[in-house]
Amino acid sequence: MADVARTAGVSVATVSKVVNGRYGVAASTLSRVQEVIDELGYEASLGARSLRSHRTNVLGILVAEFEPYSTELLKGASAAVGATGYELLAYSGGGTGGVGWERRYLSRLSGTLIDGAVIVTPTVVEAHAGVPVVAVDPHTGPSGLPTVDADSFAGAVQATEHLLGLGHRRIAFLGGRPDLESARLREDGFRHAMAAAGVPVDEDLVRVGGYRSETADQPTHALLARDEPPTAVFAANDLSAIHVVEVARSLGLRVPDDLSVIGFDNVPESALVTPPLTTIAQPLQQMGAEALRLLVDLIDGKERPVHVRLPTELVERSSTAPPRPR
Amino acid sequence: MADVARTAGVSVATVSKVVNGRYGVAASTLSRVQEVIDELGYEASLGARSLRSHRTNVLGILVAEFEPYSTELLKGASAAVGATGYELLAYSGGGTGGVGWERRYLSRLSGTLIDGAVIVTPTVVEAHAGVPVVAVDPHTGPSGLPTVDADSFAGAVQATEHLLGLGHRRIAFLGGRPDLESARLREDGFRHAMAAAGVPVDEDLVRVGGYRSETADQPTHALLARDEPPTAVFAANDLSAIHVVEVARSLGLRVPDDLSVIGFDNVPESALVTPPLTTIAQPLQQMGAEALRLLVDLIDGKERPVHVRLPTELVERSSTAPPRPR
DNA sequence: GTGAAAGCGCTAACAG
DNA sequence: CTGTTAGCGCTTTCAC
Numbered sequence: 001m002a003d004v005a006r007t008a009g010v011s012v013a014t015v016s017k018v019v020n021g022r023y024g025v026a027a028s029t030l031s032r033v034q035e036v037i038d039e040l041g042y043e044a045s046l047g048a049r050s051l052r053s054h055r056t057n058v059l060g061i062l063v064a065e066f067e068p069y070s071t072e073l074l075k076g077a078s079a080a081v082g083a084t085g086y087e088l089l090a091y092s093g094g095g096t097g098g099v100g101w102e103r104r105y106l107s108r109l110s111g112t113l114i115d116g117a118v119i120v121t122p123t124v125v126e127a128h129a130g131v132p133v134v135a136v137d138p139h140t141g142p143s144g145l146p147t148v149d150a151d152s153f154a155g156a157v158q159a160t161e162h163l164l165g166l167g168h169r170r171i172a173f174l175g176g177r178p179d180l181e182s183a184r185l186r187e188d189g190f191r192h193a194m195a196a197a198g199v200p201v202d203e204d205l206v207r208v209g210g211y212r213s214e215t216a217d218q219p220t221h222a223l224l225a226r227d228e229p230p231t232a233v234f235a236a237n238d239l240s241a242i243h244v245v246e247v248a249r250s251l252g253l254r255v256p257d258d259l260s261v262i263g264f265d266n267v268p269e270s271a272l273v274t275p276p277l278t279t280i281a282q283p284l285q286q287m288g289a290e291a292l293r294l295l296v297d298l299i300d301g302k303e304r305p306v307h308v309r310l311p312t313e314l315v316e317r318s319s320t321a322p323p324r325p326r
Numbered sequence: 327m328a329d330v331a332r333t334a335g336v337s338v339a340t341v342s343k344v345v346n347g348r349y350g351v352a353a354s355t356l357s358r359v360q361e362v363i364d365e366l367g368y369e370a371s372l373g374a375r376s377l378r379s380h381r382t383n384v385l386g387i388l389v390a391e392f393e394p395y396s397t398e399l400l401k402g403a404s405a406a407v408g409a410t411g412y413e414l415l416a417y418s419g420g421g422t423g424g425v426g427w428e429r430r431y432l433s434r435l436s437g438t439l440i441d442g443a444v445i446v447t448p449t450v451v452e453a454h455a456g457v458p459v460v461a462v463d464p465h466t467g468p469s470g471l472p473t474v475d476a477d478s479f480a481g482a483v484q485a486t487e488h489l490l491g492l493g494h495r496r497i498a499f500l501g502g503r504p505d506l507e508s509a510r511l512r513e514d515g516f517r518h519a520m521a522a523a524g525v526p527v528d529e530d531l532v533r534v535g536g537y538r539s540e541t542a543d544q545p546t547h548a549l550l551a552r553d554e555p556p557t558a559v560f561a562a563n564d565l566s567a568i569h570v571v572e573v574a575r576s577l578g579l580r581v582p583d584d585l586s587v588i589g590f591d592n593v594p595e596s597a598l599v600t601p602p603l604t605t606i607a608q609p610l611q612q613m614g615a616e617a618l619r620l621l622v623d624l625i626d627g628k629e630r631p632v633h634v635r636l637p638t639e640l641v642e643r644s645s646t647a648p649p650r651p652r
Numbered sequence: 653g654t655g656a657a658a659g660c661g662c663t664a665a666c667a668g
Numbered sequence: 669c670t671g672t673t674a675g676c677g678c679t680t681t682c683a684c
Contacts, residue, residue, distance in 0.1 A: 046439060066403070066414070078421070088419070091414070092413065092416075094408045113373045249514060
């Protein structure tokens with residue numbers, strides 16, 4: 001900025017005024033400064049500006065890692081931000097954040113740099129943060145923070161009913177982590193639908209999968225190695241469902257002929273596996289867009305429902321079929 | 327930081343030393359300060375820190391918009407950053423950047439905030455930028471900047487040969503924008519493969535699609551409305567290929583029975599359309615990871631090839647088939 | 653081993 | 669209308 005000021009023969013304060021469109025600058029000065037700015041390709045440093053002004057027009061999206069789930073939200077947020085005049089800053093430690101990443105990233109960015117934040121699947125939710133914050137699918141469920149999530153319970157019911165409707169009775173549930181709200185709700189939905197159909201749940205068929213390939217591996221093997229293996233598996237997210245498909249194939253089982261598998265999330269990757277995964281879709285892009293709109297309204301001080309829950313939908317692809325007659 | 331200093335009964339300078347692990351702090355002071363930091367959940371502001379220190383341990387990824395292409399790169403970069411100790415900051419204006427977004431975002435973030443940047447599909451490439459910069463698939467082709475891209479020419483040859491091998495002869499090419507390097511190379515590859523097979527190119531079947539649905543719409547209609555329409559279309563990216571499929575269906579043509587369509591990129595979305603798209607895969611995640619590694623090496627001053635070109639691969643799905651006997 | 657002071661690039665008051 | 673001045677929260681000499 002000093003460069004620009006010197007070249008234009010004015011003070012940095014004047015340049016600042018031009019850059020920020022403040023009143024009190026002569027038309028001639030303005031155009032001269034603007035010319036120099038264009039010529040030099042000057043752009044104010046976000047860091048320095050925000051340090052002083054506490055308004056940046058930048059919204060943060062804080063994620064533990066850029067993976068299929070968070071990037072879908074990002075697409076939605078990106079589409080929604082266009083109209084608002086804000087810019088988007090997505091921050092991630094690349095998976096190295098460890099526990100408490102959400103709080104650390106937030107304090108690192110808030111107060112300076114961003115006017116508000118969307119935090120994706122936070123474990124620790126803090127109501128007070130300095131800037132407005134919206135949580136997407138917090139692991140503790142809707143609490144003090146404004147929240148956007150999908151209807152995990154209803155989705156799990158849909159998944160289970162789909163399997164039941166196909167004729168399955170020996171259905172396994174490969175859950176998430178029991179301490180997470182979404183995982184709990186999906187198990188509840190599963191049990192609810194089973195009970196409603198009058199099909200008893202074999203407790204040995206209910207396992208903790210942990211939402212990730214590595215953690216789902218052992219329980220999946222245990223499930224499929226049984227004397228009387230399940231004819232269908234409902235996995236609480238796509239990542240673990242995909243892993244079930246892989247394990248089944250490695251064991252010589254054909255999907256869906258020998259085993260039906262249904263997932264949850266509908267990340268794009270679920271369509272890429274062989275066979276393409278039947279799953280329960282969360283409207284991820286829509287959730288990202290909704291979270292962003294909610295955040296903007298919060299910043300603008302508009303009244304809004306503090307909790308948005310979006311519906312899920314069954315996406316039938318090729319990993320589910322009626323059980324084979326025995 | 328002043329809070330922490332006051333509570334611990336030391337100066338902010340000392341707190342700073344503790345935070346940054348500098349030498350010259352008594353063990354007792356260190357542990358006391360560390361305790362207060364943990365208790366208060368203090369985390370240094372990125373903006374302020376970077377303003378002063380010019381080393382942030384944060385790498386930037388600058389994109390025009392978060393869409394399927396850039397988010398795939400993001401996933402790769404995120405996976406690769408884990409080992410490096412850096413954190414990732416992805417910045418986007420949400421599509422409102424306009425021309426020259428790459429330069430503006432870069433000067434906004436560089437010098438402060440980030441130690442280096444990966445710029446995704448920049449149009450304007452500037453060799454000198456203040457911080458190390460790596461370009462992914464720059465629209466002008468490899469120039470002064472270190473670059474990561476895929477082999478567009480070879481990929482286009484693969485696509486064309488696939489169609490030729492299926493028996494197609496009347497093959498249309500729906501190109502990108504002629505001013506973009508990747509688009510030009512894909513057309514070259516198409517012509518090269520046609521010539522090698524001794525099949526003359528009907529110039530009326532070569533159209534400019536512009537890489538986007540909106541820009542591809544009119545040329546696609548023109549192509550399919552011909553008296554003698556093509557039996558196959560090679561679209562220069564998945565987005566336009568998907569649009570060709572949609573237009574064909576809206577015209578009552580069945581894909582692939584009446585018309586084969588092949589795309590380029592292999593974004594996850596290409597598998598989600600009906601029928602799933604046959605396409606040429608760019609190893610997008612790998613490209614993102616490679617760009618990040620190249621950037622880190624650049625920052626560390628390591629010698630590295632300044633241009634990495636990754637191979638493409640044919641992904642056969644269901645949008646291509648032999649032409650119908652007439 | 654610790655703190656005082658200067659200053660990173662910018663904006664906001666205020667004086668001229 | 670324009671420039672001077674005082675910080676924003678932090679790191680970094682450099683005295684003590």
